Amino acid sequence: MKLKYLFPLFIATVALMTGCADEESVSLLDEIQVSSSYVAIPEGGGSTTITVTAQDSWTAEKVTTEKNKVEWLTLSSATGSAGETELTFSAPSAIDGRTAEVLLHSGGKTQRINIIQGLTKISEARVAEVKAGPDGKTFRVSGVCTSIVNTEYGNWYLTDETGTLYIYGTLDKKGGTKNFLSLGLEVGDEVTVEGPKSSYKGDPQMVNVTVIKINKSLVRVDSVENEMLPVEGGEFTAYLTCKGQGVSVEIPEDAKSWLSISSIQSAGTNAVVKFKAAANTGGDRGTTLVFHTTDGAKDYTTETTLNQKGAIVKASVAEFLAAAVGDTQYRLTGVITNIANATYGNLYLRDFSGETYVYGVKDFKDKGLKVGDIITIVGKRAEYKGTPQVASAVLESIIPVTAATIAEVLTKPDSSQDYYMVTGEITSIADAVYGNLYLKDGDSEIYLYGCHPGYGATGDFRKNFLAAKGIKVGDILTVIATKSSYKEVPQLINGIYFSHESAQ
Known part of the structure; x- marks a missing residue:
């Protein structure tokens, strides 16, 4: 029998012996004492109670880690008063043995309580058996390292003749994390690991495995x-x-x-x-x-x-829409006008030349994107039922846009990097060709130096947009722009049209 099996058995034996002692305090602390500093919970689930004797109030906390929150263990109370208090530890049935530690704090002192439930039983298995096994069960499995995806935590794939299994986290020889490279494991090596099986979004994996043996590839x-x-x-x-x-x-x-x-x-x-x-x-x-x-x-x-590398073509939306369906990669920049699916990143992207549907952006839900933001994506020209769309899109860059009132913008420092989405009523138009106008919101008014049809407009594309859209005094206009000043008077510049509401 290996030492690591003997140690939990020893703890369990001590815990049971200690628990049998009538009202015997095994703690040597004056501030806080417990009737047993080792607690054994039946493997089939149940509860065990100890007595806490304290000179002052006390608190209890489970020792947790980022990857082990010890959610299986329940304490009857996390606080107590001076005197004697019963503290009960409860747990549901366990597939394999497990341990935990609880700290009791009182009067500046800490009493440690070790919790054990059953003994760890390791099942030797093949990959297919691990994947079909219950979460929480500990397995020993051997195979070949076929891919390494993270060399800090040790995330990699193990393959045998029955399938491939994802390993999420690998402990070093001392049981530490974030030290995967010290093991010297390489793609092609034969390796035997032990660890608990779990699932992530329904996909089986093993977590924080211990490497038992590595047979280096030839x-x-x-x-x-x-x-x-x-x-x-x-x-x-x-x-x-x-x-x-x-x-x-x-x-x-x-x-x-x-x-x-x-x-x-x-x-x-x-x-x-x-x-x-x-x-x-x-x-x-x-x-x-x-x-x-x-x-x-x-x-x-x-x-x-x-x-x-592939050929990436920088294109306007109009040029993209005119292109043929294929694998050519296009780089598009524009404003998000609508998000149809916030999970997968199905959205509409518009620049000065037009608008296109984007059928998903990789890792969209982790990017924090919103309507109004200016993004650059790379993707392929595709179509669905004859309607053009961007497929296999990857996000390259983001210019976040902040919604703000005119009053709020007036308090902001001048910056060509910070973009604001501002809405107001057009009170006058100073230059209809370039779209220079005044916007008012409540008691606040600001000059907009240029209203362009969309992101990326240059030269003649910037001209006569107001007339083309039928925008006039009294309309409610929403633009995206940066804040600047001219002769110390605040203004918005290089406005990107977002939407408008006609006064009539």
Whole structure:
């Protein structure tokens, strides 16, 4: 039996023995004492009560971490008064053993209470069995590290013949976090880990695993040249260490039309594999290259990624709408006029030339975007039932826009970086060609130096917009602009039209 199994058993035994002592205080603190500093809760669920004796009021808190909130443990009270108080610890049934620590504070002193529920039972399993198993159960599983996505916390993928499992967090040899690189785990290594199974949005994973054993792969990628190839193509080189019987690689199906093997050279345990990529007339592309070797009985692998920049065309919305459906990437900048789906980022984007529907923006819900913000996206020209739209959009930049009254804008410092959305009544038009006018909101009025049809308007596109839209004195106009001053008089400049309401 391993020591780590003996230790919880010892704690449980001590806890049970201590709990049997009638009103015996095992604490040596004068300020706060407990009848038992070790508490055992039945594995099937239940409660255990101890007596707290304090000279003053006291508080209780569970020791938690970012990834372990100890939500399974319930305390009957988090506070108490001087004298004797019963404190009950409760927990539902546990799939595996678990432990926790509770701190009692009183009179500047702290009493620690160790909680144990059952004994940890580790089940050896394959990936498919882990994925089908209950959350909270501890498994030991072996496989090959096929991809590493985070080298600080140790997030990676483990694969065996039954499937692939995501590992969310890997502890170092001392049980610490954020020290993944100290383990020396690489793609292609065979590894055995232990840890609890959980789920994230329905997807199975193992969390904060302990590495039991690493069997280093006989082949690894030491370095690469031109990991990001230019749009015009070129040569990608992978330098490998191979301790097996030669090295081989195949071009993946998704890259055979544009990638080929130039040469494979070996000298001792060193190997150099060169690839040639054709010019890229479409969007960004990439592939995963898997290298193989063998010791005569077992296949070992390692992998690397190759990416190539695509041709990104900077375009107005009108130019984008006129383009053909395809993989060409377009860069568009404009104002968000409507958000149709706040989860996926389905929205409408408008510049001076027109408006288009964007069918989703990657990671939209994490960006904090809102109607009125000015964004730059890159995406493909697509369409749905004949209607043009942007597909596979990726957010490149954001200019946040703040809604403000005229009175609020008048108090702001001059800045060409801060954009405001302002609404007011047009009281007079000083220049109908460029859209210079006065806006009033309540008792506050401000001069707008230029009202343009949308973001990106230049030259003649800035002219005669008011007439084209039928905007006149008395209308309610909403614009996006920055605050400036002319001869110490505050004004809005370079106004971007957002909307208006006709007075008639």
